[in-house]
Amino acid sequence: MIRSSLSRSSDRPGRGGGVRGSGRRCARLAAWLGASLLSVAAGAQELGAGVQLHGFASQGAVWTSDHRVGGAKDGSVGLDLRELGANLSWRPDPDWLLSGQVLARWAGDTDDGEPRVDYAYIDRSWRLHEASRVGIRLGKIKNPYGFFNVTRDVAHTRPGVIMPQSIYLDQIRNFVLAAPGIALHGDSDMSFGSLSWQLGALRPQVDDADMEYMFLLGDMPGRFQGTNSWMGQVLVEPDGGRWRLGLSVGELNMRYRAGSPDPLRPGRHTLPTWALSVEHNDEHWSVTGEYAQTTNQARGYGPIMDPNPDNTLEAWYVQATRRFGQDWRAYARYDVLYLDRKDRDGARFAVLTGRPGHTRYARDWVLGMRRDIDRFALWLEYHHVDGTAWLAGIDNPDPQRRKRAWDMVLLQAAWYF
Amino acid sequence: MRATLLILLLLASGLAHAVEIIAHRGVPEQALTLASARAMFGMRLTQWSDGQAVRVFVLPDRHPTHVAFVKTRLDLYPYQLRQNWDRLVFSGMAQAPIEVADEREMLRRVAATPGAIGYVRKAGSHDQVKSLAIQ
Numbered sequence: 001m002i003r004s005s006l007s008r009s010s011d012r013p014g015r016g017g018g019v020r021g022s023g024r025r026c027a028r029l030a031a032w033l034g035a036s037l038l039s040v041a042a043g044a045q046e047l048g049a050g051v052q053l054h055g056f057a058s059q060g061a062v063w064t065s066d067h068r069v070g071g072a073k074d075g076s077v078g079l080d081l082r083e084l085g086a087n088l089s090w091r092p093d094p095d096w097l098l099s100g101q102v103l104a105r106w107a108g109d110t111d112d113g114e115p116r117v118d119y120a121y122i123d124r125s126w127r128l129h130e131a132s133r134v135g136i137r138l139g140k141i142k143n144p145y146g147f148f149n150v151t152r153d154v155a156h157t158r159p160g161v162i163m164p165q166s167i168y169l170d171q172i173r174n175f176v177l178a179a180p181g182i183a184l185h186g187d188s189d190m191s192f193g194s195l196s197w198q199l200g201a202l203r204p205q206v207d208d209a210d211m212e213y214m215f216l217l218g219d220m221p222g223r224f225q226g227t228n229s230w231m232g233q234v235l236v237e238p239d240g241g242r243w244r245l246g247l248s249v250g251e252l253n254m255r256y257r258a259g260s261p262d263p264l265r266p267g268r269h270t271l272p273t274w275a276l277s278v279e280h281n282d283e284h285w286s287v288t289g290e291y292a293q294t295t296n297q298a299r300g301y302g303p304i305m306d307p308n309p310d311n312t313l314e315a316w317y318v319q320a321t322r323r324f325g326q327d328w329r330a331y332a333r334y335d336v337l338y339l340d341r342k343d344r345d346g347a348r349f350a351v352l353t354g355r356p357g358h359t360r361y362a363r364d365w366v367l368g369m370r371r372d373i374d375r376f377a378l379w380l381e382y383h384h385v386d387g388t389a390w391l392a393g394i395d396n397p398d399p400q401r402r403k404r405a406w407d408m409v410l411l412q413a414a415w416y417f
Numbered sequence: 418m419r420a421t422l423l424i425l426l427l428l429a430s431g432l433a434h435a436v437e438i439i440a441h442r443g444v445p446e447q448a449l450t451l452a453s454a455r456a457m458f459g460m461r462l463t464q465w466s467d468g469q470a471v472r473v474f475v476l477p478d479r480h481p482t483h484v485a486f487v488k489t490r491l492d493l494y495p496y497q498l499r500q501n502w503d504r505l506v507f508s509g510m511a512q513a514p515i516e517v518a519d520e521r522e523m524l525r526r527v528a529a530t531p532g533a534i535g536y537v538r539k540a541g542s543h544d545q546v547k548s549l550a551i552q
Contacts, residue, residue, distance in 0.1 A: 045513070050470075052512050089512050094464035094471070099509030119509050127464065131452060142508045150508035157503045187461055189452035194461070240455050240493045241501070283494055323496065326479055416503075 045417060055086035058155040058414035066403040067388070068395040070108050081412075082106040083153050085118060097123040103153055107170065110209050110392045118142075118153070119178050125185075134186040137200075142178045144198050144233035145248045146275045146290050149176060155414035159288065159319055159331070160368050161381040162410065165390040166315035166337035167275060167292045171210035175252065179204045179226065193238035201230050204252050213393025215269055215296065216305070217353075221259025227268070229253045246277035248292075256301065267301035284323050291316040293341070314341035319366075327373065333366035337389050358404040362387035376415050383408040436486040439524070439546040441533040444469070448550040455491055457534055459501050460511040465532060473514035474526050474535035482520060486536045490551060 046052055060081030062070040071080025087101035100120035106113045121139025128134060142150040146167050151157040163170070181202030188195045204226035212219050231250030237243070255268040275292035294313045298305055317335035324330070338344045339360045346357025368381035388402040396402055438454065440446070445467045449457070456462035463471050476483040478495055487495045505511035517523050520537045527533040528545040 046515050050512075052506075054506055054513065056507070085507075087507065087509065089506075089509060091463070091470070091512055094468070097509075097511070101507070101509060121509060123510070125463075130466065131450075131456070133461070142510075150510075151504050154503065154507045157500070157507060187456075189450075189456045189462070191450075191452060194452070194456065194459075196461075240491065241497050281494065281497055326495070 050091040052089050053086065054089075054417060056083065056154050056156070056414065056416035057085075058083045058412060060161060060410055060412040062408060062410050064406065064408045066406040067391055068108060069391070069408060078108070080106050080108050081410075082113065083155065083414075085153060087118075095125055095127075097125075099123070105153060108392060108395045110170070110394050131190065132186070132188040134184065137183040137185060137198075140178055140180050141183050141200055141202070143176055143200065143202070143231045143250070144235075145176055145231065145250070145273075146292070147244070147246060147277050147279065147288065152177065154416065155379075155412060156377060156416050159321070160333065160366060161379045161412045164290070164317040164319070164333060164335045165362065165364065166317050166335045167290050169214075169315075169337075169390055171214050171390065171392055172208055174205050174208045175211065175226075176204070179229075193236065193240065193243075195234070195236050197232070197234045199230070199232035201228070203227060204229050204254060206254050209394045210392055213397075215298070216256070216264065216301075219394075219397075220256075220264055221262045222257050222264065222266070223259070224254045224256055224269075227253045227255055242281055244277070244279040244281070246275075248275040248277070249273070263302075263304055265300060265302035267305065268299055270297040270299070271295065272297075286321045286323075287319070288321070289316070289318045311340040311342070314338045314344075328369070328371055330369045331366075333364075333368075335362075335364040335366060337362045337364075337387075339389050355399040356388075356402065356404070358387045358389075359399045359402060360387075360389055362389040375417060376413065379410070379412040379414075381410040381412075383410070436482060436490055436536050436538060438486075438490060438534065438536050438549040438551065439527050439544075440535075440549050441472075441527055441531055442545065442547050443531050444534070444547070446549060447547075448552045450552050451492065454551055455493065458491060458498065458514070460505055460514060463511075469532045472530050472533045474517055474523055474530075474533060475514040476520070476523065476536075477516060477518070480519075482536070482538055490536065 060070060062072045062078045062081055064072050066074050070078040072078025083105050085101055085103040089099035091097050101118040102115055103118040104113045104115040105111045117140060119140050119142050121137050121141050123135055123137045125133050125135030144150055148168060152163055152168055179202035181200050183198050183200030185198040206224040206226050211224055229252045233246060233248040235246045250273055252271045256266055258264055258266045271294055273294040275290055277290045279288045292315045295310055297310045298308060315337050317333055319331055319333040321329055321331040343349055344361055346360030349360050350357040363386045365384045368379060371378045384407050386405050444465050446465060453462060457471055458473060465471060478499055484495055487493050487498055502513055506513045517526055523535045523537055524544050524546060527535040
């Protein structure tokens, strides 16, 4: 495994810091929390003149039987799972909306709490007639992908403590999450229900620490750069959302700028993707299922990479949630990821690379419960995973040391306003 | 048997109309379609037919009047509305409704805010708001 200590150190300060530098982080955390609490104490959701302030905070604890997740090592408890965010929005007029959100996120060695702009854009919309609107968004825009991508960092909106990793891979979260660009959007209210859509042109962000582990099989000397891409989604919600149906389609592109020296040549990745989402909502039950495919086409990297044929990642999950009154809910999920749908058990990969086949798939059984107390919520979640495909490469760089079957328990507390 | 059914029907319709949608007297609409009401309380429809801004007022999620309103007038479940708001608010796509503590404050704020819409158990004729039917 090639590990470069120099690559990208400038654009990811504190990368790989893990527990190191925690004093600086604590100070930053305290400042953030202080600012958030202060604004709430001032009763500041609605600031007047069409301005609103909202925020959220979460803290997780994780225990794993094996591997490193969220700062936890084999058999120990990690507390390196944390999110803090706040957003401001201003509607000066019914047709205009300006909004922006700042986010800090901690997740093992893959995210170090550096505050960043989650989104910031201007939205102008026009009313076509009483029941239809179209608009245009310009700035750093959230990419609609599946039901949950746009708010994946807000604990209350997630289907569990961690996102279903098949479709919402944490390893490439920033890549898919939001990007500078322009998007057209619209929504219509019809007698059968509502329809909304967004279609955007963007340049994806490629600052995930794990991108090279994911797409180049290791940390390489060069760096990725996002190139022209597009993403769109149509969401149909018959009968006020009793059913919800979504189709997300897009193509994300990036090129690789080789370092020197670098065993790879400057190459490019083309990643066409689609996801189908279905949900049924009842008074007590919600059942959600999503299925996605993403094809990984790598070109121009030279003899080391070029023999690799295109492979298609296949991901799906089904989750059933039962609500007990307004404050308790329990859920079960089965979440499946295959990095190559034509080599699901990774056998061919193992022969070609000498790495274990289980690094190419993950089948995750999840059981969880959630308790809501006004704007606070507590979660307890258990995972039994067969496979290691979605483990963070930067936290678990040696594939030979990964264990095929492992368990994980997560606790989370979150608050929002 | 027929009398029991009649009583049940009357009770059901009484419950269905127990919560009234109210609006500021300056809004042009006299009635809303179910789709428009859902779009307004869903924070997607941001203006009235004359162009003035819609200002949505709601009670807390667990307030009995809120629960009754969402179930009987919007034909939704409160958790759906909450999920929808959170998704929009934390992705920058819309703003949140303004939460008031109780029905007295609801009446006062809706009466005083141009473009306001909200709901109460029963608005007396003395209240300075208009009542909107759902068609």
